[in-house]
Amino acid sequence: MRKTLVLLSVLCVLAVGLVPAGAMAAGVRIKDVAKVQGVRSNQLVGYGLVIGLAGTGDSTKNLATMQSIANMLRTFGVTVTPAQLQAKNVAAVMVTASLPPFVKPGDTIDITVSSLGDAKSLQGGTLLQAPLRAANGLVYAVAQGPLSVGGYTAGSGGASQQKNFPTVGTIPGGAIVERDVPVEFTAGGQIALALSQPDFTTASRIVQAIDGRFGPIAVARDPGTVTVSVPDFYGSDIVGFIAAIEELTIVPDTAAKVIINERTGTVVMGGQVTIDEVAVAQGGLSVRITRDKAVSQPPPLSGGSTVVTDKTTLQVDEAKASMVTLPPAASVSDVVAALNAIGATPRDIIAILQAIKAAGALHADLQII
Numbered sequence: 001m002r003k004t005l006v007l008l009s010v011l012c013v014l015a016v017g018l019v020p021a022g023a024m025a026a027g028v029r030i031k032d033v034a035k036v037q038g039v040r041s042n043q044l045v046g047y048g049l050v051i052g053l054a055g056t057g058d059s060t061k062n063l064a065t066m067q068s069i070a071n072m073l074r075t076f077g078v079t080v081t082p083a084q085l086q087a088k089n090v091a092a093v094m095v096t097a098s099l100p101p102f103v104k105p106g107d108t109i110d111i112t113v114s115s116l117g118d119a120k121s122l123q124g125g126t127l128l129q130a131p132l133r134a135a136n137g138l139v140y141a142v143a144q145g146p147l148s149v150g151g152y153t154a155g156s157g158g159a160s161q162q163k164n165f166p167t168v169g170t171i172p173g174g175a176i177v178e179r180d181v182p183v184e185f186t187a188g189g190q191i192a193l194a195l196s197q198p199d200f201t202t203a204s205r206i207v208q209a210i211d212g213r214f215g216p217i218a219v220a221r222d223p224g225t226v227t228v229s230v231p232d233f234y235g236s237d238i239v240g241f242i243a244a245i246e247e248l249t250i251v252p253d254t255a256a257k258v259i260i261n262e263r264t265g266t267v268v269m270g271g272q273v274t275i276d277e278v279a280v281a282q283g284g285l286s287v288r289i290t291r292d293k294a295v296s297q298p299p300p301l302s303g304g305s306t307v308v309t310d311k312t313t314l315q316v317d318e319a320k321a322s323m324v325t326l327p328p329a330a331s332v333s334d335v336v337a338a339l340n341a342i343g344a345t346p347r348d349i350i351a352i353l354q355a356i357k358a359a360g361a362l363h364a365d366l367q368i369i
Helices: 002-018 065-073 200-214 238-246 332-341 346-360
Strands: 034-036 042-053 089-098 108-115 125-132 139-146 152-156 157-161 168-177 191-193 220-222 225-229 257-261 268-270 278-284 286-296 307-318 321-324 366-367
Touching: 002 157, 002 321, 042 065, 042 139, 089 125, 089 286, 125 157, 125 168, 191 200, 191 238, 200 220, 200 238, 257 346, 268 346, 278 346, 332 346, 346 366
Parallel strands: 257 366
Antiparallel strands: 034 191, 042 089, 042 125, 089 108, 108 168, 125 139, 139 168, 152 157, 191 225, 220 225, 257 268, 278 321, 286 307
16 A cells, blocks of 8 residues: 555656646736726825924925915914015925725825925924815815824034935825716726736737636737626626636736846846857956055165155956856756856846847847836
8 A cells, every 4th residue: 555655656746747837837817917997096196284393394485385384374364474484394295195996085095295395304294284186186185194204314513314215204094085086997898908018928818718717708909908798697797707807817928038227237037038059258357557656775875866766567467267158048047057157247247148139149138227
């Protein structure tokens, strides 16, 4: 019995090893690679005042801030002119927020508050009631509350220290939604899926997954859009139908890319990057020139004088070149291992990859950001 179990275990391992690599690729939910068209957020923006600052607000030179304070006080029956104000604990700010889809009046959303004038810090401040408008000019939310600032600034006697950005703060749940935005995501009994990364192969696989589950109801209009007809048996349960589609899994296809950030020396390569057979040599030549002062002493009783001269030294160092040959159809792991073997730094790898691409041996899209 024990031998039988061992034999079965070995056969199972061999069976797994015989499964093609593509079949073992992990599936990704359609929900993670596409979204329903029409379901989107909306940007909101507003203007307001932050009060309660410990002398770190806008200076009196900011006429817009002084005028805003005067206008605000006038609504409470206090009449002053901007020239009469000497407040330094108030700052004019812009308030921004994102209104998610399907929120209802009474729900709360997070907001970001950013200084508009020359305030040094918003720490400890409270935002006064500020209406938030959309691009159509309508008010969709009203914001108010104490700020949470993730930075600080401190200084004395001409020395100062700052961490992060004290002129930007947030208020979690700081805005109350006053108006909802109608969301239309069905038209003519159809829904449309928008791919996050448009791709012909991925769009085709989404169609195959949906048709395999519900029948021939999906059509790929282009690499970024798949339209789906709502089956009659789902009736008015559109939400349940979309949820069923989102849970279907596919194996998305992506183009081979190499992303290079020259500012930070970062190189990111996708798993589908391949390289033809190529030889890479990596070496370095450094030239160092130094100049020192030298004192020349004359022999005794020679009648000469002591002089100071410049002594120039030239030193040339050539590092031993390293060469490695990459086999045909080398994978990304082969490339990394080979370049590490010759001691290539991230900066070296950037130059090497650019040279391999120029030689026509790199089968990937090389993007420099």
